[in-house]
Amino acid sequence: MPRWVPRAVAVALLLVACYQVAGWAFHRLFGLLLDLLIAFFLALAIEPAVQRLAARGMRRGLATAVVSLVITVLVVGFLALLGSMLAAQIQTIVENFPSYLDSVIGWINRTFHRDLSRVKIQQSLLRSDWLRRYASSSAGGVLDVSATLVGGLFHLLTVLLFAFYFAADGPRLRRALCSVLPPRRQAEVLRAWELAVTKTGGYIYSRALMALISGAAHYVLLAVLGVPYAPALAVWVGFVSQFIPTIGTYLAGALPVLLAFTVDPWYAVWVLAFVVVYQQFENYLLQPRITARTVDMHPAVAFGSVIAGAALLGAVGALIAIPATATLQAFLGAYVRRYDVEGGDGGEGVGGTGGGAEGPGGDTGRAGGGHA
Numbered sequence: 001m002p003r004w005v006p007r008a009v010a011v012a013l014l015l016v017a018c019y020q021v022a023g024w025a026f027h028r029l030f031g032l033l034l035d036l037l038i039a040f041f042l043a044l045a046i047e048p049a050v051q052r053l054a055a056r057g058m059r060r061g062l063a064t065a066v067v068s069l070v071i072t073v074l075v076v077g078f079l080a081l082l083g084s085m086l087a088a089q090i091q092t093i094v095e096n097f098p099s100y101l102d103s104v105i106g107w108i109n110r111t112f113h114r115d116l117s118r119v120k121i122q123q124s125l126l127r128s129d130w131l132r133r134y135a136s137s138s139a140g141g142v143l144d145v146s147a148t149l150v151g152g153l154f155h156l157l158t159v160l161l162f163a164f165y166f167a168a169d170g171p172r173l174r175r176a177l178c179s180v181l182p183p184r185r186q187a188e189v190l191r192a193w194e195l196a197v198t199k200t201g202g203y204i205y206s207r208a209l210m211a212l213i214s215g216a217a218h219y220v221l222l223a224v225l226g227v228p229y230a231p232a233l234a235v236w237v238g239f240v241s242q243f244i245p246t247i248g249t250y251l252a253g254a255l256p257v258l259l260a261f262t263v264d265p266w267y268a269v270w271v272l273a274f275v276v277v278y279q280q281f282e283n284y285l286l287q288p289r290i291t292a293r294t295v296d297m298h299p300a301v302a303f304g305s306v307i308a309g310a311a312l313l314g315a316v317g318a319l320i321a322i323p324a325t326a327t328l329q330a331f332l333g334a335y336v337r338r339y340d341v342e343g344g345d346g347g348e349g350v351g352g353t354g355g356g357a358e359g360p361g362g363d364t365g366r367a368g369g370g371h372a
Helices: 004-028 030-055 060-112 118-127 129-168 170-178 183-225 230-243 248-263 265-291 299-313 315-333
Strands: none
Touching: 004 030, 030 060, 030 129, 030 170, 030 183, 030 315, 060 118, 060 129, 060 230, 129 170, 170 183, 183 230, 183 248, 183 265, 183 315, 230 248, 248 265, 299 315
C-alpha cells in the first residue's frame, strides 16, 4: 500500500469530523448569528444619524445613546397608542357582547323556529366536555406562551445590545477588521461598509417618509368619516404598510376596515377603496420618486429579493433583503464594466435597453459608467 494512503484517509476523516462539528455548532448558534445579523443592520440604519451628531462634537457613545433613546420613545409611543386602541375596542366588545348574543339568538329563533336562550347556552357550555378539555389544554398553553414571550424578550435585548455596540464602536470595529487584511482588500471592505450604511440608511429614510405620508392621508379619510381612534389607526397603517414587506399593506388596511365597519358598513367600503387606490398611487408615483435617490433598485428586483430573503431567513430575511440587495448591487456596480450596445438602433430591437452606441464605426468598446 502506498505511504500516502493512510495519511489521505486520516485527513479525510479529520475533514468529515470538522464538518460535523461545524454543522453542529452552526445549528446551535443559529439564533445568536441571526441576532447579530439583525443588530448589524440596525446599527447600519442608525449610523447616519450617529455620524451627524458625532460630527457636531458629541462623543460617539453618547450620540448612539441619544439616537437609540429617540427610537425607543417613538416605538413605545406607537405601541401605547395601538394598545390603548385595542384595549378600548375589547372593552366595548365585552360590554356589548350580551346584546350581540341576544340579537344572534333572536335571529336563529326566528329563522329556524328554535327556542334558544342565553341562559340555556351558558349552561350547556359550562357542562360540556369540550370546555373542560379546552381549559385543561390551555393551562399548558399558557406556560408555552410565557416561555415564548420570555425568549422573545431575551432575543430583543440581545439585538439591541449588539446594535448599540456596533454603532458606538463602528470605527474601531472597521479598523480591527481591516487590520488583518492587505491594503487592497481594506479599501474594498471600507467601500462595502460605506455602501451598506448609505443604502440601509436611505432605505429606512425613504420608508419613514412614505409611512408619514401614508399615515397622514389615511388619517384625513378616517377623521372625515368619523372612525374612532383615527390617529392610532393612521400610525398603524403608515408603520405596518411600509416596514412589513409584501403583506404589510393588507395587514395595515384590515384593521381600519374592520373598525369602519362597526360605524357603518358603507364606511368600510370607502376605506377599502381608498386603501387600494392609495396603494396604486404609492407604487407607481410616490415610491419611485422617493427611493430613486436612496435605494435605486428596480421593483422586480426588490420583490424578488424579498421573496428570497423570506425563503432563507423568514421574516428577518424579508426585512433586510432590500438594503442587503441594494448594497450588493451598488458594490458590484463598481467592479462590473458596462459597454455601449453595438448597432445603429441603440439596441431597441432587443427590448429597448442599452442605447447610446455610436454604430459599427463608433467607439463601441468604451466602458459605460461603472454604476449598477
